[in-house]
Amino acid sequence: MKFEPVATVRAYERVVQQIEEAVFSGTLKPGERLPSERELMTQFAVSRSTIREALRVLQAADLIRSKPGDPRGPEVLAASPAALHKSMHRLTRADHLSLAELLQFRMALDGSAHLLAARLRTDEHLAELDAALASMREGTALGYAEFSRADVAFHEAIARAAGNPLIVVCLKVVRGVVLEQIKDRLSHAGDQHALMRTWLVHHGEVLQAIRDADGELASRLARRALYDNYAEYVPECERALLEPLLDV
Amino acid sequence: MKFEPVATVRAYERVVQQIEEAVFSGTLKPGERLPSERELMTQFAVSRSTIREALRVLQAADLIRSKPGDPRGPEVLAASPAALHKSMHRLTRADHLSLAELLQFRMALDGSAHLLAARLRTDEHLAELDAALASMREGTALGYAEFSRADVAFHEAIARAAGNPLIVVCLKVVRGVVLEQIKDRLSHAGDQHALMRTWLVHHGEVLQAIRDADGELASRLARRALYDNYAEYVPECERALLEPLLDV
DNA sequence: GGCGGTATGCTGGTCGGACCAGTAACCCAG
DNA sequence: CTGGGTTACTGGTCCGACCAGCATACCGCC
Numbered sequence: 001m002k003f004e005p006v007a008t009v010r011a012y013e014r015v016v017q018q019i020e021e022a023v024f025s026g027t028l029k030p031g032e033r034l035p036s037e038r039e040l041m042t043q044f045a046v047s048r049s050t051i052r053e054a055l056r057v058l059q060a061a062d063l064i065r066s067k068p069g070d071p072r073g074p075e076v077l078a079a080s081p082a083a084l085h086k087s088m089h090r091l092t093r094a095d096h097l098s099l100a101e102l103l104q105f106r107m108a109l110d111g112s113a114h115l116l117a118a119r120l121r122t123d124e125h126l127a128e129l130d131a132a133l134a135s136m137r138e139g140t141a142l143g144y145a146e147f148s149r150a151d152v153a154f155h156e157a158i159a160r161a162a163g164n165p166l167i168v169v170c171l172k173v174v175r176g177v178v179l180e181q182i183k184d185r186l187s188h189a190g191d192q193h194a195l196m197r198t199w200l201v202h203h204g205e206v207l208q209a210i211r212d213a214d215g216e217l218a219s220r221l222a223r224r225a226l227y228d229n230y231a232e233y234v235p236e237c238e239r240a241l242l243e244p245l246l247d248v
Numbered sequence: 249m250k251f252e253p254v255a256t257v258r259a260y261e262r263v264v265q266q267i268e269e270a271v272f273s274g275t276l277k278p279g280e281r282l283p284s285e286r287e288l289m290t291q292f293a294v295s296r297s298t299i300r301e302a303l304r305v306l307q308a309a310d311l312i313r314s315k316p317g318d319p320r321g322p323e324v325l326a327a328s329p330a331a332l333h334k335s336m337h338r339l340t341r342a343d344h345l346s347l348a349e350l351l352q353f354r355m356a357l358d359g360s361a362h363l364l365a366a367r368l369r370t371d372e373h374l375a376e377l378d379a380a381l382a383s384m385r386e387g388t389a390l391g392y393a394e395f396s397r398a399d400v401a402f403h404e405a406i407a408r409a410a411g412n413p414l415i416v417v418c419l420k421v422v423r424g425v426v427l428e429q430i431k432d433r434l435s436h437a438g439d440q441h442a443l444m445r446t447w448l449v450h451h452g453e454v455l456q457a458i459r460d461a462d463g464e465l466a467s468r469l470a471r472r473a474l475y476d477n478y479a480e481y482v483p484e485c486e487r488a489l490l491e492p493l494l495d496v
Numbered sequence: 497g498g499c500g501g502t503a504t505g506c507t508g509g510t511c512g513g514a515c516c517a518g519t520a521a522c523c524c525a526g
Numbered sequence: 527c528t529g530g531g532t533t534a535c536t537g538g539t540c541c542g543a544c545c546a547g548c549a550t551a552c553c554g555c556c
Contacts, residue, residue, distance in 0.1 A: 011510070012304070024341050036536060047511045049297055052537090056260070056301045057308045061335065068537040069519035079342030087331040090309060093272045094327035095413055105414045108360030112493070116352070119492035163489060165345065166336075166353045170418065215492060241411060244367035244463060245360070248496075259539070284507060295540045300509090316508040317547035 011046050015054035018044075023063055023076060030078035034064060039073075062086075081169045088173045100238035102178050103230050107223045107245045109171055110155075114206065114222040116162035118215035125161035129207050132157050136203065140196050147196050154203055161210070182233050199225075220248070259294050263302035266292075271311055271324060278326035282312060287321075329417045336425050348486035350426050351478050355471045355493045357419055358403075362454065362470040364410035366463035373409035377455050380405050384451065388444045395444050402451055409458070430481050447473075468496070 022028040035043065040051045055074060058064045062083040066074035092102070117125070132154040139147035155175070159168040202225050209218035223245050231239055270276040283291065288299045303322060306312045310331040314322035339345045365373070380402040387395035403423070407416040450473050457466035471493055479487055 024338075038536085049300070049512090050510065052297070053301060053304045053509095055537095056304045060305045060308045061338065063338075066537065067519085069517075069535085070537075071520055071535055073536080079339055079344045081339065081344075083335040084332070084339060087309065087335050090268075090272075090311070091327055091329060091332055091417065092414065094311075096274070097414060101412050101414060104364070104412050108364070108415070109357065112356035112360065115496065116356070116489075116492055120489070164349050164352050165339075166349060166422075167356070174414075216496065241364075241368070244364055248363065248464065286507085297541090298539065301538095303508095314508065315548085317506085317549090318508075319506050319549060321507075 012050045012053040012057070015040075015044050015046065015051060016057050019054065019058060020061075020063065028076045030076050032076045033073040034076065036071075036073045081165055084169050085173055088170065089177070092173065092177045097177075098238060099178065099181050099230075100234045100241045102174055102181070103226060103234065104241050104245065106171065106174050106178065107226050107242060109167060109174075110226060111219040111223045111245065111248075113159050113162040113164075113167050113171065114210070114218040115215040116164070116167075117158045118210045118213050118218045120163050121161045121210055121213075125157070126211060128157045129154065129161070129210065133200075133203055133207055136200060140193070140200065144192050144196070151199065151203075158206075158210070178230070182230070185233060199229075220246075223248075260298045260301040260305070263288075263292050263294065263299060264305050267302065267306060268311065276324045278324050280324045281321040282324065284319075284321045329421050332417065333421045333424055336421055337428065340425055340429060345425075346486060347426065347429055347478075348482045348489045350422055350429070351474065351482065352489050352493065354419065354422050354426065355474050355490060357415060357422075358474060359467040359471045359493065359496075361407050361410040361412075361415050361419065362458070362466040363463040364412070364415075365406045366458045366461050366466045368411050369409045369458055369461075373405070374459060376405045377402065377409070377458065381448075381451055381455055384448060388441070388448065392440050392444070399447065399451075406454075406458070426478070430478070433481060447477075468494075471496075 019028070019034070028034070034040065037048055037051050037055070041048045044051065055064065055066060059066065060083075062077060062080060064074045065077055121129075132150060136147060136150040136154060139150040152175070156168060156172065159171050162168075202221065206218050206221050206225075209215075209221060227242055227246060231242065234242070267276070267282070276282070282288065285296055285299050285303070289296045292299065303312065303314060307314065308331075310325060310328055312322045313325055336345070340350070369377075380398060384395060384398040384402060387398040400423070404416060404420065407419050410416075450469065454466055454469050454473075457463075457469060475490055475494060479490065482490070
């Protein structure tokens with residue numbers, strides 16, 4: 001004879017579970033609408049507060065979205081990495097990671113991304129990368145903000161060419177956190193024009209390596225560029241964390 | 249003259265942001281307690297419903313935990329990858345993340361982890377790895393569950409030796425998600441004893457490479473092992489995603 | 497004086513009702 | 527047939543209430 005441990009589960013959690021299950025099983029497709037809160041409260045036989053807490057949780061998980069005044073009710077959203085992005089962002093901020101650790105992670109993952117991109121890229125990917133590089137070239141004249149936006153687009157295009165949404169999300173998040181950490185020190189960076197030119201040259205080389213399907217070269221260039229650009233912000237004693245990733 | 253777009257932000261969201269910020273900035277440390285809901289509602293000057301919705305969101309993000317009846321108030325939790333695991337799990341269920349992509353990510357990151365571990369490992373790390381390998385050897389007799397636990401410990405020790413908590417967390421989460429996806433197909437896997445022996449030999453080789461500080465060998469062995477063990481569960485058309493990571 | 501059980505004041509969980517600003521669909525006048 | 531106003535209903539917020547559970551402090555018993 002064995003007894004099961006009793007789990008006291010909150011009312012709102014059971015509401016979450018049922019709606020969650022309906023979304024995952026496909027009973028509720030993206031774009032469809034949930035009944036209104038007042039309708040849900042009769043279906044689930046709980047109060048509106050309970051329903052609302054459940055909807056808040058689902059909303060925080062990016063499963064639904066509700067707009068005040070919309071008579072059609074809360075909308076079921078398509079699965080997106082937005083929730084992944086959020087929890088990853090929280091984790092990196094809460095863990096008090098050092099800049100060296102963040103860069104180490106970026107070098108490791110970005111290196112692999114370039115390698116994969118060079119091997120797996122299609123003509124569409126190459127076109128996308130060409131376009132991104134072109135808009136970076138234009139951005140040089142339009143100022144650093146515009147240039148930086150195009151730069152991000154280039155990096156994301158590479159991660160996408162690698163064919164892995166997980167890599168895209170992770171790199172995007174970590175890049176954001178790195179920029180947050182050094183943005184106050186970044187602005188004084190001497191000659192922005194020279195900087196932009198340097199990056200432009202580097203990105204051109206990377207793109208050529210990817211076009212040639214030379215994954216190892218693209219990977220090495222990418223890691224080297226990350227190191228060259230950010231190592232100055234890393235305390236010397238921590239640079240040892242990064243160097244093993246250079247000479248591969 | 250330029251106007252800013254007005255963002256109508258919900259009251260509960262601002263509560264979330266403030267508490268979140270306090271946790272991230274370290275003002276609120278793990279283990280500490282938040283004021284009670286009734287206290288918070290006077291501090292934020294909003295109603296209890298609003299406070300409760302905010303707390304629900306924070307709870308869903310694994311930042312706090314509240315127990316009914318506890319006079320000390322909601323507890324601030326240590327950063328944990330639980331939320332990350334949850335959202336990744338959701339993405340795989342929604343079919344936005346295939347097994348091939350998960351494995352690709354693991355191969356990329358685990359490869360780098362082994363490389364770093366070989367270069368950066370201290371004697372303590374080696375001792376820890378020796379211990380983990382020993383307990384795997386014992387686990388062989390105790391059945392698959394015990395063996396598997398020791399195996400996980402070995403992998404985590406390597407990620408730790410690489411010196412990057414972000415790598416540790418990401419690999420842990422992805423490993424968990426992968427196991428969830430194939431666990432139903434895993435149990436029929438023929439001769440478990442032979443399987444365990446194979447793994448044991450492989451882990452021994454990896455450990456030796458790390459001891460010899462041969463990062464490239466350790467990395468190659470790790471990626472190869474992942475591929476050999478899991479590729480059978482990946483549809484053939486998707487295996488092309490993994491192969492570029494083998495021959496580096 | 498020591499100790500166990502109880503009383504108390506708090507906690508979070510849930511409920512019901514109320515009001516408001518906003519939306520989308522409907523209807524009617526042009 | 528179109529355009530603008532009406533209306534019914536939405537989600538967001540507030541309030542007040544009750545319950546069960548937890549810690550602590552108190553109190554009466556031994």
